[in-house]
Amino acid sequence: MADYLSNTANQQEVMLKELGFKSLEDLYSNLPQDLILQRPLNLELGQSEFKVLDTLKELASKNKVYKTILRGAGVEHHYIPSVVKQLSNREEFVSAYTPYQSELSQGILQSIFEYQSSMCEITGMDVCNASVYDGATAAAEAIQMVIEKNKRKILVPKNIHPQVVHVMKTYTQWLNIEIVDVECKEGIVDIDDLKSKLNDQCAALFIQHPNYFGCLEDVQDLAQLTHSSGAKLVQYTNPMTLGYLKSPRANGVDVAIGEAQPLGISMSYGGPFLGFMSASADLVRRLPGRIAGQTVDENGKRAFALTLQAREQHIRREKASSSICSNQALMALTASMYLASVGPSGLKEVAEYSMRKAHYFANELVKLGFKLKYNSPFFHEFVTVGPIENSVIERTLDEINVLSGLGLSSHETLWCCTETTKKEDIDRVISRLKEVLS
Amino acid sequence: MEKYYAESHEWVMALDENTVVVGISDYAQHALGDIVFLSNAEVGDTVTFGERFGDVESVKAVSEILSPVDGKVVEVNKDLEDTPELLNAKPLETWIIKVEGKIDPSKLMTEEDYLALDKDH
Amino acid sequence: MSQLIFERSVPFRRAVRFDACDVPEVGLDEKYVRQSKARLPEVSEVDIVRHYMELSRYSFGVDNGFYPLGSCTMKYNPKLNEFTASLEGFTSIHPDQSLSTVSGTLELMDNLSISLSEITGMDAFTLQPAAGAHGEFTGLLLIRAYHNARNDNKRTKVIVPDSSHGTNPASASMAGYTVVSVPSNEMGGVDVEALKAVLNDEIAALMLTNPNTLGLFDPNICEISKLVHDIGGLLYYDGANLNAIMGTARPGDMGFDVVHLNLHKTFSTPHGGGGPGSGPVGVKSCLVPYLPHGTLIKETYGYRYIDERDTLSIGRMRSYYGNFLVNVRAYTYILSLGSDGLKAASQNAVLNANYMMNALKDTFPVAYPQTCMHEFVVSLADLKKETGISAKDICKALLDYQMHPPTMYFPLIVHEALMIEPTETESKESMDYFIQVLKDLKQLAYDDPQKILNAPYTTPVKRVDDVQAARNPILKFQHK
Structure with a gap:
């Protein structure tokens, strides 16, 4: 029904005639005729906007939207300011292509430049690219950034988001790169095991901080240890936490990457998200993906352009070492708007409040008889070992419209709090669990 | 001293019996346009005739630099780290690497032959 | 160009505020904690809105105008x-x-x-x-x-x-x-x-x-x-x-x-x-x-x-x-287009491309003149030889007509290539206008090439210096 065509049947006819064709089908007379599909596609006929909207609303209504969400594991429910939602939908941004024509795209280019600047501020790093698909692909790309001709090992502790490790392995499976596991103790990197595995064949240690279990690593110690053996330190991080936690650069990290979904991007069943990649200045030429830079126009006026493009896939062709062409520019714009709207104080509050709620919740769970699986300090996520089975917790909390923590095994649960978690919701959850226990 | 050229548009020139310097031709710098970055070999690297030892980048292209000689890199031109545009300005006076090695004229062209080459095909 | 959002920053100004935290504080070891706040912009909500409205004015999407960017299929994105x-x-x-x-x-x-x-x-x-x-x-x-x-x-x-x-x-x-x-x-x-x-x-x-x-x-x-x-x-x-x-x-x-x-x-x-x-x-x-x-x-x-x-x-x-x-x-x-609409969309994409190719073939040589599909490639190699005006120059001149230029210099096998893909959603009128502008620009290349070399005239900045951007990369805001 809808086709979004502008030309009327009459105009189409005039154009066809001008070209010497009788029908639209004639346009395909060059094709081998046995390839021409002799039947309509087996899809429904087009429908009116009214009907399509009805169908989509129906589908959306079959999904359960929880009032309280205590599940994170890399995807978090944070408050998204209205100003961010509203402005990031501007058609000029949404419907633009990649800003290759600089003069016509100064707005988009400047927005990317500002995004890079804000991300560098919170990570402390010198350079940041214009985004990649998500945190997991950022991790996989980071591996290829740090790998050297004679250093083909990457050390990866067992407390990293499993999907992130998995994507790294998929990406590097044919590239002669070895992913070496490092053991953990109390949820954080086991220094002794790390020491036994660090050697001059290691290109980097890859850590997550705060890690998958929510625990905090001693990043500075890890940086010293890694650097002393000639390897680099890559930190996968949640940029929201950096409002409160020490920046990767201040801890000596060489490459800071991660998933920036918590910065104003909805959970959206896993995408589109925002992978960010930042690094120290000496690695700028190895940073994949697009980068916006500041320069001048012919009159010396400040201007922005995509730059260092010779690193990019469409130019390098078979010499490329990344799988990025398009990126997540609109999500980067959104994150940048989010950071401007919360500002430095707001970002600190979001991080601090998330942490405080998680600690309050953890304490209450301990009072009920849950144990914290790890003794290490944690931030806004933590793992409990419960007196109640996960499936029971999930079902029980579902009844009161709460999405429980993520089950890691039958009695282990990974919980997440954010600034949106209300004390009264936590108390409600606790009293419901108490009922189950009694 | 006389320059010899490779088909891949690098030149090589002997400094003394055991040392040569390597650069790129005027044609190469012109074809690339404004050069913005050079990724160079390091001192101590071994270079092999016909194999890549570095990349030269312009705004929208990147090209490998292949070695016109076998040998060991004894010095790299540090000026090019900050001012790669020297390769545009004075391609024939700007060397990229200094190599301990000997020119093999049988694999290379003389300047005269190189200039006479039809390079667009 | 516009101020950077960092340049609009005023200490202690802020947009979004959160309710006070209703649970106790946590004493985290100092070694984990950031010692000073990140230098993010400190702006009000109205600052943010004005800032991004300005950036949106200096951006160009398919909702702003014709976007015949070959290989990219910049068709209209339904609301x-x-x-x-x-x-x-x-x-x-x-x-x-x-x-x-x-x-x-x-x-x-x-x-x-x-x-x-x-x-x-x-x-x-x-x-x-x-x-x-x-x-x-x-x-x-x-x-x-x-x-x-x-x-x-x-x-x-x-x-x-x-x-x-x-x-x-x-x-x-x-x-x-x-x-x-x-x-x-x-x-x-x-x-x-x-x-x-x-x-x-x-x-x-x-x-x-x-x-x-x-x-x-x-x-x-x-x-x-x-x-x-x-x-x-x-x-x-x-x-x-x-x-x-x-x-x-x-x-x-x-x-x-x-x-x-x-x-x-x-x-x-x-x-x-x-x-x-x-x-x-x-x-x-x-x-x-x-x-x-x-x-x-x-x-x-x-x-x-x-x-x-x-x-x-x-x-x-x-x-x-x-x-x-x-x-x-x-x-x-x-769902909106269905089997009939999808077929019609492709047919019209092909019709529009052939219509444009036919209308332009006497202006710029078409690289391969048989019936094309949804896009076609013209070469400006002759124009460049005769006037010095390149495909890039023509693209920069197009910027003054509220249209996005075609893809340039691709595919690599055609010299001075312009790759044009109108898509099915464009009207005959917008294509006719684009065709006329290209013809006029060709004429101008012979009559007054300098005028093209100086284009664009109406964009917020003149031609941007890509070389300086790559030689001396400035990739983030420099705080004073």
């Missing part, structure tokens, strides 16, 4: 799609929710996969890849897994035509393959004899865009497909140009074994200034066992995702299940 993708039932669900709580999403993803399979003639789809290049990489890993599972390990090479998208060879090398390039023939298609010469049992696959980057449908496709299959190789279809043939011809029927689509091209989802896109990959049944983790499959008892249990799978390509909201938009589009 309905934006609306459906913003429904709370889609935006506010966590990807780790149990499947029983997201049945609407599963149904949508399944229906979309089935629709894409029908449109392309494939047997199954994964919606996981986030973009075209990501889809290519996925497809090549599938091919590699397929050969490996058959212990056919000597296949180390992938063939790519010289007219291909740069992402093709890049993706092949990411999958650990060596790239073999084959030349185009005088008709712009694959040179079959040259192809034969490189075909042997070391070839894993041939990657092809059909119609190709010159906008031409390769008439030898069936022969090519047979040749590659005969030596045991697979055929990869780069779906960047699917917008030419929906409802008329299908890659699956041409013999392709793997297909990636760009939903942000053919299926009208917006480009977002560079992304997010979505690059689903379709396969013939022989490749189904290798599909990546996070691919939805339907079994007798219901839906599940491919995961560690599926030992033949290539593994995980990204987190979760793809750019879901982009997929919602594409599904909305497919």
Whole structure:
């Protein structure tokens, strides 16, 4: 029904005639005729906007939207300011292509430049690219950034988001790169095991901080240890936490990457998200993906352009070492708007409040008889070992419209709090669990 | 001293019996346009005739630099780290690497032959 | 240009405020804690709005004007799609929710996969890849897994035509393959004899865009497909140009074994200034066992995702299940157009391209003048020789007419190339205007070339110095 065509049947006819064709089908007379599909596609006929909207609303209504969400594991429910939602939908941004024509795209280019600047501020790093698909692909790309001709090992502790490790392995499976596991103790990197595995064949240690279990690593110690053996330190991080936690650069990290979904991007069943990649200045030429830079126009006026493009896939062709062409520019714009709207104080509050709620919740769970699986300090996520089975917790909390923590095994649960978690919701959850226990 | 050229548009020139310097031709710098970055070999690297030892980048292209000689890199031109545009300005006076090695004229062209080459095909 | 948002910053100004925290403080060891706040902009809400409104004025989307950017399929992005993708039932669900709580999403993803399979003639789809290049990489890993599972390990090479998208060879090398390039023939298609010469049992696959980057449908496709299959190789279809043939011809029927689509091209989802896109990959049944983790499959008892249990799978390509909201938009589009509308969209994309090619052929030589598909390539090599005005100069001059210029300098095999793709959503009037402007600019190139060299005149900045940007990279705001 809808086709979004502008030309009327009459105009189409005039154009066809001008070209010497009788029908639209004639346009395909060059094709081998046995390839021409002799039947309509087996899809429904087009429908009116009214009907399509009805169908989509129906589908959306079959999904359960929880009032309280205590599940994170890399995807978090944070408050998204209205100003961010509203402005990031501007058609000029949404419907633009990649800003290759600089003069016509100064707005988009400047927005990317500002995004890079804000991300560098919170990570402390010198350079940041214009985004990649998500945190997991950022991790996989980071591996290829740090790998050297004679250093083909990457050390990866067992407390990293499993999907992130998995994507790294998929990406590097044919590239002669070895992913070496490092053991953990109390949820954080086991220094002794790390020491036994660090050697001059290691290109980097890859850590997550705060890690998958929510625990905090001693990043500075890890940086010293890694650097002393000639390897680099890559930190996968949640940029929201950096409002409160020490920046990767201040801890000596060489490459800071991660998933920036918590910065104003909805959970959206896993995408589109925002992978960010930042690094120290000496690695700028190895940073994949697009980068916006500041320069001048012919009159010396400040201007922005995509730059260092010779690193990019469409130019390098078979010499490329990344799988990025398009990126997540609109999500980067959104994150940048989010950071401007919360500002430095707001970002600190979001991080601090998330942490405080998680600690309050953890304490209450301990009072009920849950144990914290790890003794290490944690931030806004933590793992409990419960007196109640996960499936029971999930079902029980579902009844009161709460999405429980993520089950890691039958009695282990990974919980997440954010600034949106209300004390009264936590108390409600606790009293419901108490009922189950009694 | 006389320059010899490779088909891949690098030149090589002997400094003394055991040392040569390597650069790129005027044609190469012109074809690339404004050069913005050079990724160079390091001192101590071994270079092999016909194999890549570095990349030269312009705004929208990147090209490998292949070695016109076998040998060991004894010095790299540090000026090019900050001012790669020297390769545009004075391609024939700007060397990229200094190599301990000997020119093999049988694999290379003389300047005269190189200039006479039809390079667009 | 505008002030940077950092330059609007005033200490202690802020936009969003949060309620006071209702739980006790936590004493975290100092060693973990940031010592000073990040220097993010400190601005009010009205500052933010004015700032981004200004940036939006200096941006140009398909909603601003004609965007005949070849190879990119900048068709109009329907507003309905934006609306459906913003429904709370889609935006506010966590990807780790149990499947029983997201049945609407599963149904949508399944229906979309089935629709894409029908449109392309494939047997199954994964919606996981986030973009075209990501889809290519996925497809090549599938091919590699397929050969490996058959212990056919000597296949180390992938063939790519010289007219291909740069992402093709890049993706092949990411999958650990060596790239073999084959030349185009005088008709712009694959040179079959040259192809034969490189075909042997070391070839894993041939990657092809059909119609190709010159906008031409390769008439030898069936022969090519047979040749590659005969030596045991697979055929990869780069779906960047699917917008030419929906409802008329299908890659699956041409013999392709793997297909990636760009939903942000053919299926009208917006480009977002560079992304997010979505690059689903379709396969013939022989490749189904290798599909990546996070691919939805339907079994007798219901839906599940491919995961560690599926030992033949290539593994995980990204987190979760793809750019879901982009997929919602594409599904909305497919429902709106239906079988009749999709066919008409492609037919009109082809009609518009041929109309423009015909109208321009006497102005600029068309690289390959037979009937084109959804796009065509003209060469400005003569103009440059005669006037010094290059394809880039013409593009810069076009900026003053509230139109986005065509793709320039691609494909690499045409000198001073302009690649023009009007798409089906453009009207005859907007195409006529573009054609007239190009003709006028050509005349101007002869009459007063300096006027073109000085263009653009109306943009917020004059020609931008790319060289300085690359030589002395300034990649973030420098705080005073």
